[in-house]
Amino acid sequence: MNSSPENLFTETPQVRRKLRQETCAKWVFASMAGLMIIPLLLILGYLVQRAWPSLSLGFLLDVPTHGMRDGGVWPAFVGTIYLVFLSLAVSAPIGILAAVYLNEYARDNWFNRIINLAVINLAGVPSIVHALFGLGAFVYAARFGCSIVSASLTLAIMTLPVIIASTREALASVPRSFREACWNVGATRWQTIRAVVLPNAISGILTGIILQVSRAAGETAPIMFTGAVFFKAVQKGAILPYSLTDQCMALSMHLFTLATQVPDVKESIPFATAVVLMGSVLLVNTAAIGLRLYLRAHKKW
């Protein structure tokens, strides 16, 4: 009916309905995104509020007292640092070299497809199965006993696939022309990787590894039976309280214990432990994300 040229661009009821639907859909999706995030921020805020009476630098630096009902989290905090650094010291080199193999050397054949599949499946293994593996392989078969070594190795295998994946992504983002230029001046494959590929990908690789710091720090199940204990007496102010064959406390384990096993804990202490754990994890992650944003803004190519 309204097909004369001057009416072509006026809104028909259909167009209006269409636009109404559009706005409606937009708000529905926006509220879905919001509903996912806002309650969480509220919960996190609530945790901080409940933890407030205990939160102080002293809480971080003190040892647990009165059968873990009072005091701080220092032994657990140091234990977590031990576990994280040892596990990444193992998994980062292996993971980086594995990613170099998959990205730079591997051809697309059945064998390398199986490797890829193995990486994906290793990433999907439940953390409690990692714990069973660590118990069977490191604690009993390798006779490391329940120790920091066993727990770190278990965590290392857990973080390995993600390090492989993130390193591969970093290596793949180095343009192929860089490699070709290097090959053309007569460099071998490894020389190219060492002189051109790795230096250009190092920032991406580092970001991936930093993100795994927080993952390793937060995991509880894999270390529960392989090296973490409920309580270990540590002198106040000790910087390096554990040896590698000791068992150790860990923040995540400490939180689990406080929340479920210890009766009559002072109200705010488990909350404060949760906030310390979450805060350190989020801090490390924010640093990694910040580094990534900075590097993306200052990319050379």
Add this chain to the structure above:
Amino acid sequence: MPTTRRRSSRPAWAVLGERGFEVLIYLCGISAIVFVLGIFFFVFKEAFPVLRNPDFHLGQFLFSQEWYPTSEVHKRYGVLAMIAGTFSVTALAMVIAVPFGLGAAIYLSEFCGGKMRETLKIVIELLAAIPSVVWGFIGLTVMSRLIVRFTGAPVGVNVLNGGIILALMSVPIIVSIAEDALKAVPDSFREAGIALGATRWQLVWRVLLPAARTGLLAAVLLGVARGVGETMAVLMATGHAVHIPHSLLDSVRTLTANIAAELGEAPAGSDHYQVLFLTGVLLFALTFAVNLAADLVVRGIRRK
């Protein structure tokens, strides 16, 4: 001019060193296979003796809901109730997380502007980093109190609690993978839709969702895998009752939580200990199947 000239060669140690390094790289490359096989081997090795035990029946293990590992007279190891627990909690989590996750992914990739998208993606990435034990703690303290207040349930740690916590945990994964899937739809599809006068909503509903179908399915599958494998959060948030749940407010125990709760008390090498490892084998097989399915789905996209 001489027709042949000796190539100036690098010193032998450099050539050998490089060769050695390449072997090392190759070894690291195959390490993933070694570790996956190693996990299966060691977990299965500890579980194996129980399969040859005349008192143990695999059928009973899978299909009986009687779990009495420490009974004096008649020990029974049936994990059906735990399987039901795992599935009920995971299913509830997916019912909540899938619509919200996909909705948020659609909002992120199609409706919101650049700055907003960057911010939301960072927030989601940070949410994904919160440790599972903290989630469990939230379930135990905050969520259980809310559930008791609003539903009048006698205990707050139950299927509903575990499902909500697990949903909150798996939403970030679903969002990021679903967003990748939507982003992988070529822009020409969007341009064609817009040229026909479609609104964004029509575009999403008629073009993008069908085109990104497989990727979205993979996102859901990985969410399921996370739900089945999650340990600490469900251990703390679902209560500890070993029985098949009849309502959302029943307490349950999942396969993962069962291992985590009882492994510490089972003496190494005992039947109980071996059955727990067998549960591990079952879990490994379950998540392996789900991950494999997700991978095949994703591979299907790439081939297209």
